[in-house]
Amino acid sequence: MQKDTNDFLREKINKALRDLNLEEGQRFIVKEVSKNFDDPFYLLISIILSQNTNDRNAIEAFLNLVERGLDFRKLNSMSLDELEEIIRISGLYKSKAETIKRLAGFLSKDELFLKNLCKKPPEEARRELTSIKGIGKKTADLFLSVYCNMPLFPVDRHIKRVTERLLDKEMDYEEVSQFWREVLDRNLLKEAHYKLIYVGRKFCRPKGEKCDLCPLADICRWRSE
C-alpha cells in the first residue's frame, strides 16, 4: 500500500471500527464458544458447524453435541448417522459430520495436534489444518487467530462484500485478508473480524443496503448516492 495517501484512510478505518460497538443480540458462535470452553477441539468444531450457516443454528447444533459429552473418543465411536442427526440443524450436516469424524480420527492419532499448531509458524499451521478435507482457509484462519492468536484475518462472505464495496473493486480471499492485516492495528485485528461481519449483516447487506446508517460510509468508495 502506498504510504501517505493511505495513512489517513488507515486512521479513519481504525477509528471507525474502534468506535463501533456491537449491538446486543448479535451472536458469534466463536466468541461464545471461546469464552466458555478452552478446548481447541470444541472451538474448531464450532467453526465447522458454522460454515454456511447462521450462528443461531450452528450454536444449537453445537450445544446438542456438548450435551452428549463432546470429546474425540466419543465421536470416534459414534456412527456417522448418529452424528448427522445431532448436528442436522446446522445444515450441510453430511459433509460436516464427515469433517468432524475426520478431525476426531486425527486427534486420536495425535492428541495434541491442535495445541501444537500454535507453536508453529502461521503459514505452516495453516497448511496443516487446511490439508484436512472440509477445513478451508476461512476455517483455519479463524481457528488460528482465535485460539493461537496468530495475526491472520479470516474472510467470510460478509467481510468480502464489505471490503469490496469499501474499496470498490473485486478482491479474492487473500487480497481481502491481506488488506485488513495491513490496515488494522494489531490489537484491533481480532475484534474487527466480528465488527465487520456486523457491518455486513446490518448495513452493508447484499441487497437493501443501509449506507445512510453505515459507520463506514464516509470512507466507502461504493456507497450509493
Place this chain on the structure above:
DNA sequence: CTCTACGTATGCCATATTGG
C-alpha cells in the same frame, strides 16, 4: 501430445431476505 497448474461452475442444505 501429455501432464500439471490453475481457473470456473456447480452441488450440497437450511435459513434469511426479497419481491410480488
Place this chain on the structure above:
DNA sequence: CCAATATGGCATACGTAGAG
C-alpha cells in the same frame, strides 16, 4: 403471506493455458 432468490465454505468436475 408465500414463492423466488441469495447466502454461506468447500469439494468436485470440468475447462484452459503453459511447460515438457
